[in-house]
Amino acid sequence: xxxxxxxxxxxxxxxxxxxxxxxxxxxxxxxxxxxxxxxxxxxxxxxxxxxxxxxxxxxxxxxxxxxxxxxxxxxxxxxxxxxxxxxxxxxxxxxxxxxxxxxxxxxxxxxxxxxxxxxxxxxxxxxxxxxxxxxxxxxxxxxxxxxxxxxxxxxxxxx
Numbered sequence: 001x002x003x004x005x006x007x008x009x010x011x012x013x014x015x016x017x018x019x020x021x022x023x024x025x026x027x028x029x030x031x032x033x034x035x036x037x038x039x040x041x042x043x044x045x046x047x048x049x050x051x052x053x054x055x056x057x058x059x060x061x062x063x064x065x066x067x068x069x070x071x072x073x074x075x076x077x078x079x080x081x082x083x084x085x086x087x088x089x090x091x092x093x094x095x096x097x098x099x100x101x102x103x104x105x106x107x108x109x110x111x112x113x114x115x116x117x118x119x120x121x122x123x124x125x126x127x128x129x130x131x132x133x134x135x136x137x138x139x140x141x142x143x144x145x146x147x148x149x150x151x152x153x154x155x156x157x158x159x
Contacts, residue, residue, distance in 0.1 A: 003079040004070060006100035007088070013062075016099040017042045020060075020106055027110050030055065041095050045102075046134070051121040057129040059136050062102050068094035 021032045029047045037043035044061040071089045074080050080088045087093060109123040121128065126138040135143075 003074055003081070004067075004097065004101070005104060006097050007071065007074070007080060007093075008082050009096050009100045011096060011100060013042050013095045013099040016096070016103050017045055020045055020099075020103050023103075023106060023110065024049070027113070035059075035061075042099065046129070049120055049124070052119055053121060056121065057134070058124050058127045059129050059134060060102055060106065060127055061136070062095075062098045064091060064095040064098050067098040067101070071097065 017034055021029075021034075024032055024045075024047050027049070029049055031046075031048040033046045034042050035044040035046060041064070042062065044059050046057065046059045048055055048057050050056075068089065068091055071080065071094055075085060075089050082088070109118075112118045113120050113123050126136060128137045129135065130137050131140050
């Protein structure tokens, strides 16, 4: 296994979010907003895009705490090589890396849409905002048992 992608970035999270906003605007986003966490660092990027089912809202949340835990784990096994240990695993670095990873993901999804390999709503499905408080489809799925999906073993084939 390799080190996490973008783990050496020095690009501030706010700069990455600005790049993502420009990318979304080029792909037809009608509204883009940034949700900030208590520390004043971006926590989610929300936007509206036209889909085959009309205008829809999406939210790309970033959990820097999860990235920090990953960086610490990767540091322990010796996969992170540049800078000091405290720099490589700081919360600030985790924020920078997490946003760069999300930008890379967004670029890939929009490239698939541009190549007409997938529809926009298909690419962004788990980030579709569906809950009354703006929860994503994935968040609703994770918190509500009645939305749990089956493993497909009960599905009839050929009928």
